[in-house]
Amino acid sequence: MKEFKTEQLRNLGVVAHGGAGKTSLVEAMLYTAGATSRLGSVDEGNTLSDYNEDEISRKISISASLLHLEWKNSKINLVDMPGYADFIGEVVSGLRVTETALILISALSGVEVGTEQVWSIAEKYGISRAFFINKLDKEHAEFDKVVTEAQKRFGHQAIPLQIPIGEGINFKGIVDLVRMKAYLFEGLEAKEDKIPQELEEKAKKDKEKLVEAVAEAEDSLLEKYFEKGTLTEEEFKIGLRQGIIEHKIFPIFCGSATNGWGVKLLLEHVVDFFPSPADFGELKCKEYGSDKEKVLKISVNSPLAALIFRIISEPHVGELSFFKVFSGKLKTGEDVFNSVTNTAERIGQIYAMNGRERRETGFVIAGDLGAVVKLKNTHTGDTLCDKKDPIVLPAIGFPDPVIRLAIRAKAKGDEEKIANGFSKLHEEDPTFLMEVDADIKQTIIYGQGELHLEIIVDRLKRKFGVEAEIEKPKIPYRETIKAKTEAQGKYKRQSGGRGQYGDCWLRVEPLGRGEGFQFEKEIVGGAVPSKYIPAVEKGVVEAMNEGVVAGYKMTDLKVTIYDGTYHAVDSSDLAFKIAGSMGFKKATAGAKPVLLEPVYNVEVTVPEEFMGDVMGDLSSRRGRILGMESDSSFQKIKALVPLAELYKYSTSLRSLTQGRGLHSRSFSHYEEVPKEIAEKIIKESQETKEKEEK
Numbered sequence: 252m253k254e255f256k257t258e259q260l261r262n263l264g265v266v267a268h269g270g271a272g273k274t275s276l277v278e279a280m281l282y283t284a285g286a287t288s289r290l291g292s293v294d295e296g297n298t299l300s301d302y303n304e305d306e307i308s309r310k311i312s313i314s315a316s317l318l319h320l321e322w323k324n325s326k327i328n329l330v331d332m333p334g335y336a337d338f339i340g341e342v343v344s345g346l347r348v349t350e351t352a353l354i355l356i357s358a359l360s361g362v363e364v365g366t367e368q369v370w371s372i373a374e375k376y377g378i379s380r381a382f383f384i385n386k387l388d389k390e391h392a393e394f395d396k397v398v399t400e401a402q403k404r405f406g407h408q409a410i411p412l413q414i415p416i417g418e419g420i421n422f423k424g425i426v427d428l429v430r431m432k433a434y435l436f437e438g439l440e441a442k443e444d445k446i447p448q449e450l451e452e453k454a455k456k457d458k459e460k461l462v463e464a465v466a467e468a469e470d471s472l473l474e475k476y477f478e479k480g481t482l483t484e485e486e487f488k489i490g491l492r493q494g495i496i497e498h499k500i501f502p503i504f505c506g507s508a509t510n511g512w513g514v515k516l517l518l519e520h521v522v523d524f525f526p527s528p529a530d531f532g533e534l535k536c537k538e539y540g541s542d543k544e545k546v547l548k549i550s551v552n553s554p555l556a557a558l559i560f561r562i563i564s565e566p567h568v569g570e571l572s573f574f575k576v577f578s579g580k581l582k583t584g585e586d587v588f589n590s591v592t593n594t595a596e597r598i599g600q601i602y603a604m605n606g607r608e609r610r611e612t613g614f615v616i617a618g619d620l621g622a623v624v625k626l627k628n629t630h631t632g633d634t635l636c637d638k639k640d641p642i643v644l645p646a647i648g649f650p651d652p653v654i655r656l657a658i659r660a661k662a663k664g665d666e667e668k669i670a671n672g673f674s675k676l677h678e679e680d681p682t683f684l685m686e687v688d689a690d691i692k693q694t695i696i697y698g699q700g701e702l703h704l705e706i707i708v709d710r711l712k713r714k715f716g717v718e719a720e721i722e723k724p725k726i727p728y729r730e731t732i733k734a735k736t737e738a739q740g741k742y743k744r745q746s747g748g749r750g751q752y753g754d755c756w757l758r759v760e761p762l763g764r765g766e767g768f769q770f771e772k773e774i775v776g777g778a779v780p781s782k783y784i785p786a787v788e789k790g791v792v793e794a795m796n797e798g799v800v801a802g803y804k805m806t807d808l809k810v811t812i813y814d815g816t817y818h819a820v821d822s823s824d825l826a827f828k829i830a831g832s833m834g835f836k837k838a839t840a841g842a843k844p845v846l847l848e849p850v851y852n853v854e855v856t857v858p859e860e861f862m863g864d865v866m867g868d869l870s871s872r873r874g875r876i877l878g879m880e881s882d883s884s885f886q887k888i889k890a891l892v893p894l895a896e897l898y899k900y901s902t903s904l905r906s907l908t909q910g911r912g913l914h915s916r917s918f919s920h921y922e923e924v925p926k927e928i929a930e931k932i933i934k935e936s937q938e939t940k941e942k943e944e945k
């Protein structure tokens with residue numbers, strides 16, 4: 252294999268709504284470039300990119316794959332990402348290491364919620380964006396309609412570089428506006444021809460629009476354009492490239508991935524017009540151990556700065572860490588420094604990846620992507636650098652989970668194995684989280700959707716040989732009081748020898764939501780010696796943990812000890828602790844205790860036509876709509892919804908919106924549970940308690 256310079260590299264993140272044809276396009280690109288000798292297909296389960304058992308059986312991509320090909324003195328790295336919303340974490344990490352997001356849009360479905368979502372991630376990272384309108388061979392494909400939609404949503408800088416000749420079953424070629432030539436399909440190939448007469452007029456007009464867009468992207472070109480009314484071929488090409496690099500032009504390509512149509516033209520334009528890592532010139536990072544910004548030149552001669560963007564562990568291979576070298580060079584046998592975990596790492600074999608296949612290369616230069624065998628203490632998002640020149644790259648900000656489920660070991664005694672397995676799976680996939688919730692006594696797993704968690708549990712079984720069962724998670728309710736009361740807690744025992752004596756007067760009063768717990772003393776004249784006060788507080792805290800309504804932890808209240816008595820001989824910490832607990836229970840019982848439930852901020856994005864249904868559904872979940880924002884044909888609904896009503900919400904939303912709705916959520920606050928619902932919860936908790944006592 253040839254050695255490439257940074258300028259000869261192109262990194263493409265291939266993204267889209269689910270099923271737009273990313274994996275098929277990547278396969279066709281590799282085949283066209285001769286990187287593979289057989290054109291695999293998703294439907295047959297033999298692509299280079301979707302090679303996991305999970306992916307083959309479900310016929311969808313689940314994890315990002317790294318692939319590469321050579322085309323005309325350039326190396327093109329492709330990160331094929333899943334489109335299914337549950338795996339958005341893969342897109343968040345994949346687009347972090349690529350200079351261009353190649354966004355596919357299905358010519359049948361047009362711009363979808365997933366298209367929006369990947370666009371926003373690319374926009375946030377400030378990388379170049381290009382579109383490929385795919386599936387033009389399918390019946391009902393409508394190129395112009397999709398272009399209009401894309402322009403409505405992403406602006407008129409989204410502009411066709413190509414127009415299809417025919418659509419659906421009549422799709423037979425492409426007019427390339429850069430070259431002003433036609434390419435007629437012959438098998439997987441295409442023959443150059445002149446533009447068909449019926450498209451001449453349209454091609455001319457569209458080219459003019461393109462030239463104008465290129466001119467507008469660059470002031471110096473705009474002047475020339477005004478002077479001469481056009482641009483030279485040379486000016487146009489330089490301007491187009493610059494416009495794409497500076498996000499002033501988002502070129503639109505077209506074709507059919509499974510037929511390989513339009514793929515060669517795409518590769519050629521990628522090499523000619525897409526940014527190389529060197530086009531960004533500099534890399535912003537932080538000095539190690541400080542918040543000071545540091546700027547590195549993107550070059551092999553700069554100090555090493557590499558980011559780990561993905562970790563996989565596979566049978567027979569062990570752990571592989573995928574990385575991008577932003578500057579410098581990473582070599583096998585070298586000692587480097589992980590500036591996030593403060594660990595020295597020795598670099599083992601380095602590979603260039605092609606999905607399931609890999610080839611040892613020994614090194615990776617600035618701008619390039621690769622994988623390295625097991626590192627000791629390095630995680631996704633960590634920086635590898637030179638110990639002598641330590642820096643830290645910005646971490647990858649993964650999204651908050653949108654779903655929580657409880658799990659239980661199928662076989663008793665497997666709990667530890669499960670915890671170990673889950674912790675490895677979290678290493679591979681930081682959007683998957685697990686915690687043992689002591690409050691509700693359940694192991695809770697969190698993720699981006701039900702399918703996500705289903706796959707994680709499958710993997711646990713396959714990779715670690717332990718089975719977990721999913722169950723409905725309990726809600727971490729809380730309890731609080733609504734009135735101010737006072738009560739005495741007196742504990743007195745006389746049983747033979749030394750007795751027990753503790754006596755305190757407590758005042759309990761409500762605090763605001765989220766204020767937690769406060770304990771104060773207003774003892775005058777030593778009615779209760781100060782040395783016993785911490786014991787009283789301890790008793791109060793213990794009683795708070797048990798709750799008075801339905802056994803949930805109490806919060807948002809203030810307890811004041813303001814009086815009491817003691818006995819010179821019989822008083823002890825234990826007696827005062829019990830007295831504190833008794834006094835607290837008595838006081839809170841009369842202080843209008845209530846149940847609180849966690850309420851979440853929920854943001855739902857849906858195509859306009861589903862608005863009514865989604866809002867109705869949110870209301871039936873006791874949701875309060877906070878507002879709506881309209882974003883072209885999509886609506887963003889913000890609402891507050893109790894966690895208890897969000898069980899399996901992603902699945903409901905999916906079926907309610909034909910898979911076109913998305914949601915995100917984050918904890919907002921605790922709120923009083925409505926009376927009728929509280930009664931049910933109290934009854935349930937009494938029943939469980941009785942069962943446990945039997």
Ligand SMILES: Nc1nc2c(ncn2[C@@H]2O[C@H](COP(=O)(O)OP(=O)(O)OP(=O)(O)O)[C@@H](O)[C@H]2O)c(=O)[nH]1
Pocket residue numbers: 267268269270271272273274275276292293294310311312313332333334335385386387388389506507508509510
């Ligand atoms: N007719 C036709 N079918 C296509 C084309 N591209 C993809 N498909 C089919 O569309 C389905 C999805 O294709 P994939 O390549 O898996 O799509 P994807 O975007 O990678 O899907 P995810 O990664 O799961 O989001 C498969 O059945 C493909 O055969 C195309 O250009 N024409």
Ligand SMILES: [Mg+2]
Pocket residue numbers: 272273274275301311312331332333334
């Ligand atoms: Mg795919």
